[in-house]
Amino acid sequence: MGVVRTYLDRMARRYAALPRPARLALIVLLVIFFYVLPLLRPPIITTEQIDFGGVMFGVAATALVAVGLNIVIGYAGLLDLGYIGFYLVGAYTTGVLTAYHFAWPFFLVLPLAVVVTMATGVLLGWPTLRVRGDYLAIVTLGFGEIIRLIVTNVGWLGAAAGIKDIPHPPNIGPAPKPPFDQGGLFSIPSLQWDGIIPSIDQGRDTRFLIFGALSAVPYYWLILTFLILILFADRLVKDSRVGRAWEATREDEDAAELMGVPTFRFKLLAFALGAAIGGLSGSLYASSQGGYINPQSFPLLLSILFVAAVIVGGAGSRWGAIVGGTLVAYLPERFREFADFRLLVFGLALMILPVYRPQGLLPPRRTIRARVAAKEIDQLEGRDDAQTEVL
Amino acid sequence: MAERARVLEVDDVTLRFGGLTALDSVSLHIDEGEILGMIGPNGAGKTTAFNVITGVYQPTSGAVRFEGQPLAGLKKHAITRRGIARTFQNIRLFNSMTALENVLVGADAHHSSGVLSALFRTSKHRREEDDGHERGMELLEFMGLTSRADELAANLSYGDQRRLEIARAMATGPKLLCLDEPAAGFNPQEKVQLMELIKRVRDRGYTVLLIEHDMRLVMGVTDRIVVLEFGKKIAEGTPAEIRDDPAVIAAYLGVDEDAS
Ligand SMILES: Nc1ncnc2c1ncn2[C@@H]1O[C@H](COP(=O)(O)OP(=O)(O)OP(=O)(O)O)[C@@H](O)[C@H]1O
Ligand SMILES: [Mg+2]
Numbered sequence: 001m002g003v004v005r006t007y008l009d010r011m012a013r014r015y016a017a018l019p020r021p022a023r024l025a026l027i028v029l030l031v032i033f034f035y036v037l038p039l040l041r042p043p044i045i046t047t048e049q050i051d052f053g054g055v056m057f058g059v060a061a062t063a064l065v066a067v068g069l070n071i072v073i074g075y076a077g078l079l080d081l082g083y084i085g086f087y088l089v090g091a092y093t094t095g096v097l098t099a100y101h102f103a104w105p106f107f108l109v110l111p112l113a114v115v116v117t118m119a120t121g122v123l124l125g126w127p128t129l130r131v132r133g134d135y136l137a138i139v140t141l142g143f144g145e146i147i148r149l150i151v152t153n154v155g156w157l158g159a160a161a162g163i164k165d166i167p168h169p170p171n172i173g174p175a176p177k178p179p180f181d182q183g184g185l186f187s188i189p190s191l192q193w194d195g196i197i198p199s200i201d202q203g204r205d206t207r208f209l210i211f212g213a214l215s216a217v218p219y220y221w222l223i224l225t226f227l228i229l230i231l232f233a234d235r236l237v238k239d240s241r242v243g244r245a246w247e248a249t250r251e252d253e254d255a256a257e258l259m260g261v262p263t264f265r266f267k268l269l270a271f272a273l274g275a276a277i278g279g280l281s282g283s284l285y286a287s288s289q290g291g292y293i294n295p296q297s298f299p300l301l302l303s304i305l306f307v308a309a310v311i312v313g314g315a316g317s318r319w320g321a322i323v324g325g326t327l328v329a330y331l332p333e334r335f336r337e338f339a340d341f342r343l344l345v346f347g348l349a350l351m352i353l354p355v356y357r358p359q360g361l362l363p364p365r366r367t368i369r370a371r372v373a374a375k376e377i378d379q380l381e382g383r384d385d386a387q388t389e390v391l
Numbered sequence: 392m393a394e395r396a397r398v399l400e401v402d403d404v405t406l407r408f409g410g411l412t413a414l415d416s417v418s419l420h421i422d423e424g425e426i427l428g429m430i431g432p433n434g435a436g437k438t439t440a441f442n443v444i445t446g447v448y449q450p451t452s453g454a455v456r457f458e459g460q461p462l463a464g465l466k467k468h469a470i471t472r473r474g475i476a477r478t479f480q481n482i483r484l485f486n487s488m489t490a491l492e493n494v495l496v497g498a499d500a501h502h503s504s505g506v507l508s509a510l511f512r513t514s515k516h517r518r519e520e521d522d523g524h525e526r527g528m529e530l531l532e533f534m535g536l537t538s539r540a541d542e543l544a545a546n547l548s549y550g551d552q553r554r555l556e557i558a559r560a561m562a563t564g565p566k567l568l569c570l571d572e573p574a575a576g577f578n579p580q581e582k583v584q585l586m587e588l589i590k591r592v593r594d595r596g597y598t599v600l601l602i603e604h605d606m607r608l609v610m611g612v613t614d615r616i617v618v619l620e621f622g623k624k625i626a627e628g629t630p631a632e633i634r635d636d637p638a639v640i641a642a643y644l645g646v647d648e649d650a651s
Contacts, residue, residue, distance in 0.1 A: 233510055240509035240516065241499045241523075244488070248496045251485040258445055260471040260500025260563050269506065366487055366543060373546040 016365060034224060038217045039206065043193045049336045053206075053216030057288060059329040060223045061281050066309040066325030067230055067318055068277025073307065074316035074364075075238065076270035077250030078129070079137040082144025084303040085124075086275040089117045090282025091293050092151055095163035098287065101156075106169050110283050117279025118272045125271035129264060132253070144303045152295040162294025166286050168211035169222060176210055211289075219288045226284065227322075230277060234318050237273075246270055308350055314360025323362050395422040397459070398567050398598045399444065399475075404453035406443055406622075413439040414450070415622040421567065426589065426599040428613035428630075430606065432642060435619040437602045438480055441569050444600075445477050446470040458566070472500055476565035478556040480572050480602075486545035490536055490555050491527050493544050497562030498523040523562075530558040534588070550581060554588075561597070568592065569600045574608065586612045606643065610634065618642065 015023065037045075038053040046052045065087060072080045093113040097104045104112075128139045151157045186208050192201035206215040211222075237243060245266040248256040257263050286293050305328050313324025331346055353361070359371070399421040406414040413436045421427045429437050442448045444455055446467040455462045462470055476497070485493050502523065508516040531540050534554040539547055547555060553573055560568055570589070574582040586608055593599050603609045609616060610630040618626040618633060620642045626633055633639055 236512065237506055237509045241502050241504055241519065242506055242509055244492060244496050244499060247488055247492075248485045251487055252483050254447070254467075255479065255483040255485070256496070257467040258447070258471060258477060259497050259559060260468045261496065262466070262468045273506070364487075366489075369543060369546075373543070 012362065012365065031228065035221060038220055039188060039190045041190055041192065041201075043196070045334075047333050047336070050333060051216055053220055054289060055330065055333045057216050057220040057223060058333065059326050060220055060227055061285050061288075062306070062309060062329035063322045063325035064223060064227045064230065064281040064284075065278055065306050066313065066321040066328075067227070067234060068274045068281065069306050070310050070313075070315065070318060070321035071234070071246075071270050071277070072274035073310050074314075074321070075243065075246040075250065076267055077246075078267060078270065079133070079307075080140045080271070080274065081137050081307060082140035082142065082147075082300075082303055083274070083278055083306050084298050084300065085140075085144040085147040086117050086121060086278030087282035087285070087302075088147055088151065088298040089120050089275075090114070090279030091286035091298075092157060092163070092282075093117070093279070094283040094286040095166050095293050096157065099166045099291075100158060100163045103167075106167060106287060110280070113283035114276050114279050117282070118276040120279075121272040121275025122268060124275075125268045129267045129271060141300070141303075144300055148295050148298050148300070151298075158294070160295060162292060162297075163286075164292045166291040166293065168287055168289070168291060169219075171211055172209040176207070176212060216289045219284075223281070223284045223288075226280060230280075231318060231322075238318075242266065242269065312350065312353055312360060314363035317360070317362050317364040320360050320362035320364075324360070395424060397421075398423050398457070399600075400456040401440070401444065402454045402456065404440075404443060404450040404455065406439060406448055407451045413622050414443065416453070417619070417622070417624050418453075419617050419624065419627065421598055421600055423566075423598055424593065424596070425614040426593050426601060426612055428609040428616040429600060429602045429619065430604070430609055430616060430633075431619035434621075436622040437619055438571055439622075440619070441477055441571055441600075441602070444569065445475055468500070471563050471565075474564070474566035475569065476560035476563045476567070477569040478553075478560050478571055478573055480575065482549075482552050482556060484544040484552055484555060484559070487543065489541050489543055490531060490547060490551075490558075491524070491540040493555055493559050494527040494530055494562045495523045497559040498526050498564075500563040527558075527562060530561055531555075533561075533591075534558045549576060553577075553585075557588075557592070561592070566598060567600060568597045569602075571602045572604065573601070574603060574605070582608055 015026070018026070038056045041052055047055050065083065069080065069083050072078050072083070090113045093116045094109050096102070097109045097112060098106060124140070124143055128136055152160050157163075187205040188208055190201045190204040190206070192199055192204075204215075206217045209218050209221075211218050238246075245256070245261045245263075248259065248261055249263045249266055253263050306325075309324035309328040310321055311324070312327060313322065314320030331349075332343065335345070397420055401417060401419045404414055404417050405412065417436075417440065419427075429440065431437055439448070443450050444462075446462060446465055446469075449463065457470075457473055457475060460473075462473070465473070485496065488496070499519075502519040504513070504516040504519050507513075528537070528540065531537050534557060536551060536554060536558065539551055544552065544555060553576075557568075557570065557573060560570075573589070574585045577585060582605065589599060589601065590612055601609070601613065610633075613630060615628065616626075616630055616633045617624060618636075618639050625638045625642060626636045628636070
């Protein structure tokens with residue numbers, strides 16, 4: 001564990017030391033890699049038991065959720081245990097508006113779902129964000145559960161049966177004419193691996209760009225694109241007056257208020273933006289390959305898992321949120337063959353990690369700095385084996 | 392002496408915490424450009440007076456007026472934007488932020504760019520960031536913290552943290568700067584340096600309200616002094632008058648002057 005820790009720290013520091021163009025090139029390469037990952041199907045990583053493209057979609061959806069929740073928990077320091085509620089609101093808004101009661105087009109409904117979820121966030125935050133800490137955690141926990149009970153019991157929202165046949169996002173290129181014409185502009189093949197030797201897999205094509213039943217990869221590409229856009233936006237907002245106000249509020253709410261920060265307004269903003277991103281992810285989930293949502297898709301456990309993703313990744317770090325979201329969504333799918341046993345192992349891992357690395361796998365750079373400084377002080381004071389964890 | 396504008400008026404303020412009267416009919420005023428000292432034994436109500444002035448507590452009775460306007464009912468951040476800034480007796484910096492960022496938060500008090508400005512990097516966003524950085528670095532230089540600008544507040548030395556608190560408060564662009572025992576924990580030489588610094592702060596046009604235990608130090612820098620004891624104002628006047636005031640001598644008799 002200690003080895004992993006120092007290795008990750010060193011990697012983060014080495015990356016920070018690179019010149020700007022090199023960092024940019026690295027990021028572009030990384031982005032391309034992630035776009036083609038479900039086509040590359042690298043051995044070991046690829047899930048053989050279930051469709052890898054579908055798993056990757058789930059991973060990206062969870063990473064997107066984690067990035068949104070990181071704004072709430074990591075930046076503003078608000079413990080939101082009912083984040084699944086926003087995911088649900090985004091999904092159900094999409095279901096109702098595109099399929100169940102209306103037939104509005106996807107790219108109109110998507111922003112609407114985001115707006116509705118954001119409004120939900122404001123409605124929930126307005127009365128609750130005035131009080132502090134534990135109370136907020138309990139209220140949000142209640143919200144997550146209540147909203148699920150509502151959709152379970154309200155017939156207008158599909159009740160327990162849920163909503164099916166939610167339309168997919170619009171295709172690019174000619175529509176498919178089954179059974180032989182798959183539509184789209186061109187085909188992109190996948191790889192298959194014989195040990196370490198790759199070859200073209202003839203039976204696994206992805207048509208560009210058909211959101212259909214054959215390949216889950218286009219859905220993954222769509223959500224990955226949104227994830228990247230949100231990451232840029234997250235960075236721009238964090239590195240501004242807004243980001244500073246969040247951090248100051250998280251560090252010392254009274255002091256922030258006395259330095260002129262309208263803390264309530266900024267907490268509400270964090271809550272609303274976080275909700276909006278959760279809603280975006282939910283909306284994309286609703287119109288994904290399955291095209292089917294029901295109340296059981298949104299258990300409270302998922303809320304806890306989202307929080308775990310942010311904490312495991314390193315609260316306050318957007319890359320940490322991505323890593324955390326990825327692990328939380330990917331590991332249980334990868335180790336499906338172990339059935340329920342995998343949840344035990346997963347739970348154990350979640351318990352062990354905070355002991356060895358309480359600041360998360362990929363904490364914000366400044367947390368690393370604070371730790372290094374604390375260590376130096378300890379060494380100067382001759383306390384070699386002293387507790388050096390910060391945060 | 393020409394009549395100077397009233398910056399702050401505390402008018403017959405009483406504040407009770409349950410049965411305890413922390414401030415008992417306290418009245419005082421501060422004129423533009425002066426350094427007003429506030430002294431008194433432990434538990435006299437000095438910090439509480441700061442808390443009333445900055446809106447942390449609402450007085451049980453009485454009023455606080457800033458530049459003639461009553462502050463009653465104003466939110467804390469609104470009072471800060473009106474022009475009152477403070478430091479804390481127990482250092483309360485934003486520990487995970489750098490020294491510069493701490494000061495930037497203060498400078499942001501008068502900025503208004505929000506999410507959209509940040510997303511689209513509007514000219515307003517850039518102007519405000521530039522303004523904040525410029526003022527922030529200037530204040531850090533004034534406090535002798537230039538080389539520490541990118542250091543995390545938590546990693547600064549104790550003295551630097553105290554100075555950073557003053558810089559952060561000054562960054563909010565206040566008319567009145569309230570310093571709550573800024574020299575607490577300093578050695579005598581550091582204390583003298585800090586008092587010189589406070590004089591220079593005043594010379595930059597700030598009005599200063601200073602809490603300090605050390606009588607001799609306070610005498611050296613202040614124009615006037617208010618003495619509190621058990622929540623009551625027991626004396627007010629120039630340093631020379633306070634030194635010879637029998638009530639003050641009685642209040643401080645047996646009290647270690649360097650208590651800190
Ligand atoms: N929030 C509060 N609730 C109850 N009592 C309080 C509160 N704040 C302060 N007091 C009491 O009010 C009195 C004045 O406290 P205050 O902190 O203003 O003293 P001070 O003059 O700043 O003393 P010191 O020199 O030790 O800082 C004390 O008796 C204190 O216990
Ligand atoms: Mg005090």
